Amino acid sequence: MARSHVTTTVNGDEYEFLCDAEQTLLDVLRDELFLTGTKEGCATGDCGACSVMLDGRLVCACLVLGVEAAGKLIETIEGLAHGDELHPLQQKFLEHNGAQCGICTPGTLIAAKALLAVNPDPSETEIRYWLAGNLCRCTGYDKIIRAVMAAAEEMREGRS
Amino acid sequence: MDEMRYEAPETLDAAVALLAGADGDARILAGGTDVLVLLHSDMIEPGLLVDIKKIPELTSIAVEAGGFRVGAAVSAMELVEHDAFSKAWPGVIEGVKLIGSIQIMGRATMGGNLCNASPAADSVPALIAAGAIGTIVGPEGRRDVPVEDIATAPGETSLGKGEILVSFLFPPRPPHSGDAYRRFTPRTEMDIAVVGVGISLSLDDGGTCQAARVVLGAVAERALLVEAAAAALIGTPLDEAALERLAAAASAACRPIDDKRGTKEFRIKVAGVLARRAAQDALERARGN
Numbered sequence: 001m002a003r004s005h006v007t008t009t010v011n012g013d014e015y016e017f018l019c020d021a022e023q024t025l026l027d028v029l030r031d032e033l034f035l036t037g038t039k040e041g042c043a044t045g046d047c048g049a050c051s052v053m054l055d056g057r058l059v060c061a062c063l064v065l066g067v068e069a070a071g072k073l074i075e076t077i078e079g080l081a082h083g084d085e086l087h088p089l090q091q092k093f094l095e096h097n098g099a100q101c102g103i104c105t106p107g108t109l110i111a112a113k114a115l116l117a118v119n120p121d122p123s124e125t126e127i128r129y130w131l132a133g134n135l136c137r138c139t140g141y142d143k144i145i146r147a148v149m150a151a152a153e154e155m156r157e158g159r160s
Numbered sequence: 161m162d163e164m165r166y167e168a169p170e171t172l173d174a175a176v177a178l179l180a181g182a183d184g185d186a187r188i189l190a191g192g193t194d195v196l197v198l199l200h201s202d203m204i205e206p207g208l209l210v211d212i213k214k215i216p217e218l219t220s221i222a223v224e225a226g227g228f229r230v231g232a233a234v235s236a237m238e239l240v241e242h243d244a245f246s247k248a249w250p251g252v253i254e255g256v257k258l259i260g261s262i263q264i265m266g267r268a269t270m271g272g273n274l275c276n277a278s279p280a281a282d283s284v285p286a287l288i289a290a291g292a293i294g295t296i297v298g299p300e301g302r303r304d305v306p307v308e309d310i311a312t313a314p315g316e317t318s319l320g321k322g323e324i325l326v327s328f329l330f331p332p333r334p335p336h337s338g339d340a341y342r343r344f345t346p347r348t349e350m351d352i353a354v355v356g357v358g359i360s361l362s363l364d365d366g367g368t369c370q371a372a373r374v375v376l377g378a379v380a381e382r383a384l385l386v387e388a389a390a391a392a393l394i395g396t397p398l399d400e401a402a403l404e405r406l407a408a409a410a411s412a413a414c415r416p417i418d419d420k421r422g423t424k425e426f427r428i429k430v431a432g433v434l435a436r437r438a439a440q441d442a443l444e445r446a447r448g449n
Contacts, residue, residue, distance in 0.1 A: 004166065021166035021209060022199065044197045046350075048263055057237060057266040063196050064267070065189070067166050068211065111262065132349035133261020 232271025
């Protein structure tokens with residue numbers, strides 16, 4: 001059967017691709033569009049490494065089909081920095097050593113950005129619950145939480 | 161294996177025709193948080209996948225007959241963000257919020273949670289306790305069934321070939337009504353219920369319980385609507401004696417399995433404890449409105 005022809009928008013740019021019905025959005029991002037910043041961890045929706053925004057909602061790209069991306073707005077880690085200027089979350093992850101092996105980092109950053117969009121001043125508990133779907137086997141989470149809190153503070157100051 | 165075909169019809173009629181006319185296994189794709197995992201682990205090999213999210217009836221929330229009609233494919237997050245629904249049914253929302261991570265809630269649906277038919281599904285006990293009616297459309301037309309009659313056993317439902325669960329109708333709330341969902345898990349997040357209890361109740365102006373529905377999850381092959389547990393509350397002010405009878409009736413209704421998450425004995429005991437706590441939560445909410 002013919003592959004589906006899909007047009008979608010990723011980080012503000014329009015992309016076209018062909019995909020099989022079984023292919024996930026994660027497969028498409030990595031293997032068809034070569035946007036390899038989004039990582040595969042478990043591929044079953046448990047680890048959050050492939051977190052992306054789909055029409056403004058935080059989702060696991062492994063649990064979305066590529067064909068479902070037609071006409072949607074997708075945001076991935078590649079869209080976080082502006083040129084050489086890192087997003088405050090990325091900067092604070094560097095400063096607080098929030099990234100170690102790095103596999104969970106893109107998904108965690110996308111999830112953290114989604115949190116700060118709805119809650120610019122989250123408590124530590126709120127951050128921990130929001131990021132419960134992003135597993136990290138290196139940091140013990142504490143550095144990630146500190147980094148998100150620091151970034152949130154900086155972003156609040158930047159707004160005021 | 162033959163290649164799988166993907167279809168995303170925009171009407172119910174078209175979706176029913178696709179499913180009813182399929183040779184071999186055809187599956188419905190709503191949030192995909194269960195079906196895509198099964199698909200990619202080769203536990204299912206459907207020839208056809210019908211995405212129902214482009215059908216307006218499946219994805220809308222509307223006020224109807226003084227209550228709410230919620231599309232079966234509305235995402236958990238969208239339901240949680242619906243202020244009026246959340247205010248009317250905080251217990252349903254407590255269950256929906258436990259379906260999974262934020263990522264999973266962005267996709268997972270209440271219809272999928274019910275039709276995946278896990279006995280431990282977190283949104284199901286409160287959904288049944290609410291007295292919601294499921295609207296099902298299929299080749300023979302439309303039928304409305306109480307939600308407790310949809311999931312029948314692990315992975316099994318009463319839906320026939322070509323039938324789609326379209327929406328849930330939540331009844332209007334009388335004054336002094338409240339609902340609640342409590343579950344036990346070893347972890348506070350990202351875990352599967354060892355026991356879950358959903359309770360919905362209404363009080364009269366004097367504080368006496370007029371109506372109650374008590375539902376247990378993860379203690380049988382499907383969620384159990386326990387009339388004896390509700391009877392322990394009705395006609396009482398939910399005093400200590402009534403809560404004691406409720407706990408005993410809830411425990412007595414359990415027929416759980418032993419597994420790595422909990423023993424039979426533990427589940428039976430905890431069902432009673434959680435029933436009591438859920439009743440107290442529901443009571444507090446009922447008194448507040």
